[in-house]
Amino acid sequence: MTALLLALGVAILLVCLGLGLWYALPRRFVEVGSVAAAYDRWTNDQLLERLWGEHIHLGYYGLPRRRRDFRQAKVDFVEALAHWSGLDQLPPGSRLLDVGCGIGGSSRLLAQRYGFELLGVSISPGQISRAQALTDAPGPCRFAVMDALALDLPDASFDAVWTVECAPHIADKQRFANELLRVLKPGGLLVAADWNQRDDRQRPFNGLESWVLEQLRVQWAHPAFSSIASFSANLEASGQPLEQLRTGDWSRETLPSWGDSVLEGLRRPGAVLSLGPTALLKGLREVPTLLLMRWAFARGLMQFGLFRVQLQSSTQSSTVSSVMG
Numbered sequence: 001m002t003a004l005l006l007a008l009g010v011a012i013l014l015v016c017l018g019l020g021l022w023y024a025l026p027r028r029f030v031e032v033g034s035v036a037a038a039y040d041r042w043t044n045d046q047l048l049e050r051l052w053g054e055h056i057h058l059g060y061y062g063l064p065r066r067r068r069d070f071r072q073a074k075v076d077f078v079e080a081l082a083h084w085s086g087l088d089q090l091p092p093g094s095r096l097l098d099v100g101c102g103i104g105g106s107s108r109l110l111a112q113r114y115g116f117e118l119l120g121v122s123i124s125p126g127q128i129s130r131a132q133a134l135t136d137a138p139g140p141c142r143f144a145v146m147d148a149l150a151l152d153l154p155d156a157s158f159d160a161v162w163t164v165e166c167a168p169h170i171a172d173k174q175r176f177a178n179e180l181l182r183v184l185k186p187g188g189l190l191v192a193a194d195w196n197q198r199d200d201r202q203r204p205f206n207g208l209e210s211w212v213l214e215q216l217r218v219q220w221a222h223p224a225f226s227s228i229a230s231f232s233a234n235l236e237a238s239g240q241p242l243e244q245l246r247t248g249d250w251s252r253e254t255l256p257s258w259g260d261s262v263l264e265g266l267r268r269p270g271a272v273l274s275l276g277p278t279a280l281l282k283g284l285r286e287v288p289t290l291l292l293m294r295w296a297f298a299r300g301l302m303q304f305g306l307f308r309v310q311l312q313s314s315t316q317s318s319t320v321s322s323v324m325g
């Protein structure tokens with residue numbers, strides 16, 4: 001009995017210590033370099049890849065939700081988003097840009113499934129080296145270090161732009177929207193999926209919600225979250241001739257991902273423990289943020305926003321300008 005109480009006391013102490021460290025040592029966004037440094041660390045220690053595989057995004061579980069392997073759910077996410085947005089209708093050989101490509105999981109899948117040519121860009125040199133190491137070369141996928149706010153790419157050079165879970169790391173959302181649309185050819189398609197906060201013009205955040213949002217920002221180098229409405233407004237304000245802007249909300253379809261992110265550590269203990277004791281601590285450090293994310297998405301404080309928009313084709317643009325002119 002005494003031993004049990006002692007073990008319980010130690011466990012409570014460790015949890016309190018862990019929570020204290022989590023709260024006291026956030027990873028704030030300071031400037032774009034803090035995002036690059038955070039992803040370099042998350043890539044080089046291999047923990048994220050061992051647990052989440054090559055896709056650093058949520059999984060898709062459908063509605064009604066079906067149980068499935070987390071990694072399979074991530075593959076299903078890419079295919080479901082390609083279908084939802086109509087990307088899967090583009091012909092093989094289409095040129096795609098994957099902005100905030102992680103270690104290239106989605107880029108490789110889009111190339112393999114649909115025959116597209118991909119350029120994946122990330123702000124993290126560590127991720128780009130890893131993406132290149134995981135990819136056959138020469139092949140349809142290339143990767144480069146690039147800032148999404150200053151893409152070193154010509155105007156009108158891609159048939160489609162794909163960006164998943166990158167925008168929360170970006171401070172200047174309008175410039176981000178402008179860059180994504182600038183590199184699209186006339187008639188090109190933008191597909192974006194991101195963590196968004198509820199539109200607080202409809203219902204302001206209460207004290208608890210504001211505190212949770214602050215933790216979700218400072219723990220994972222997020223300067224700010226858009227709402228679905230505000231990022232739609234950024235796209236519309238880009239000055240590009242848009243048509244068919246459509247949004248969606250997959251908060252419910254992706255919700256089991258947060259629990260699965262934590263459970264992967266228990267399902268694959270060897271993946272963590274083989275990296276040494278610090279990996280265990282690093283893994284435990286992410287648990288409070290993952291649980292807060294789950295709470296926020298389940299409550300509607302956060303929303304998994306989808307965006308799909310096409311640039312007008314050149315014939316439409318010239319018709320519009322001749323009508324306007």
Ligand SMILES: C[S@@+](CC[C@H](N)C(=O)[O-])C[C@H]1O[C@@H](n2cnc3c(N)ncnc32)[C@H](O)[C@@H]1O
Nearest residue numbers: 055056057100101102122123147148165166169
């Ligand atoms: C959550 S990860 C998503 C990775 C990838 N889209 C996937 O689904 O596997 C966010 C990605 O955005 C990238 N990112 C964040 N800020 C960026 C910026 N300013 N320019 C380019 N990439 C950026 C990060 O380096 C990382 O690759």
